[in-house]
């Protein structure tokens with residue numbers, strides 16, 4: 001099985017070319033490929049399939065030739081991955097499967113068609129409009145932080161830090177506890193603090209993220225979109241841009257004059273090779289013993305609420 005490894009602000013992915021949708025991708029194989037000691041290592045898998053060849057994307061085949069079949073590192077499927085689309089677009093262009101048309105390259109996802117504008121360093125993606133819909137909380141250790149739920153095609157909870165609580169002091173090796181009745185399908189949790197002004201952006205923040213299905217990652221594109229939407233809203237701005245510093249670099253979120261939302265940042269391919277899925281999947285980590293996130297444990301629920309188990313139709 002051929003693969004390419006790529007990342008966007010250190011949110012890293014194993015990219016699997018499977019143009020005609022013939023590969024039998026299973027949660028166990030995805031988890032094995034993403035294992036950082038026994039496999040290739042990654043926060044998720046991006047399977048490259050022709051939209052017409054995948055049941056989840058066939059309805060978009062007239063708008064987009066390619067479907068990004070995204071899987072989290074624990075083997076669960078998510079609707080959308082913002083950094084994933086940027087890395088996916090880089091792959092399509094570098095492999096000659098698409099051109100870097102300035103009008104944009106459409107990519108089908110489970111959350112609809114996103115359009116990527118591929119530059120030399122930066123790839124910008126026109127995202128779906130983030131929907132701010134509820135107030136909630138996240139608990140990390142003894143700390144409970146108020147947050148705002150935002151739907152970016154996938155679910156997010158944006159929690160602003162105040163009162164001297166430092167972003168760097170949070171222990172995100174364990175999933176934050178959230179309201180399982182509000183987030184029955186799990187949630188990605190972003191913690192945010194204000195940062196000093198930077199040129200070219202209306203707001204500047206720093207964030208860390210605990211991703212559903214992948215644990216703490218160095219970056220999350222849809223998470224940055226959620227954070228940018230909340231930052232503009234809190235500033236009373238309907239349009240503008242927000243620089244979002246993640247552990248792996250900087251992403252920029254813009255709501256342009258037409259009200260379109262954009263995610264911009266670097267995306268690179270770093271390696272290619274061949275992996276034997278049988279060997280890779282033959283040495284799975286014992287449940288609960290892997291460093292990082294154990295399968296199924298990515299998002300906690302408050303005691304007494306519904307479980308965090310979830311499924312997204314493939």
Ligand SMILES: N[C@@H](CCC[C@H](N)C(=O)O)C(=O)O
Pocket residue numbers: 011072077078079080081082083084154155188211212213214217219220221222223
């Ligand atoms: N890192 C991604 C988000 C990946 C999906 C997420 N973990 C989920 O389950 O919703 C991004 O860049 O958006």
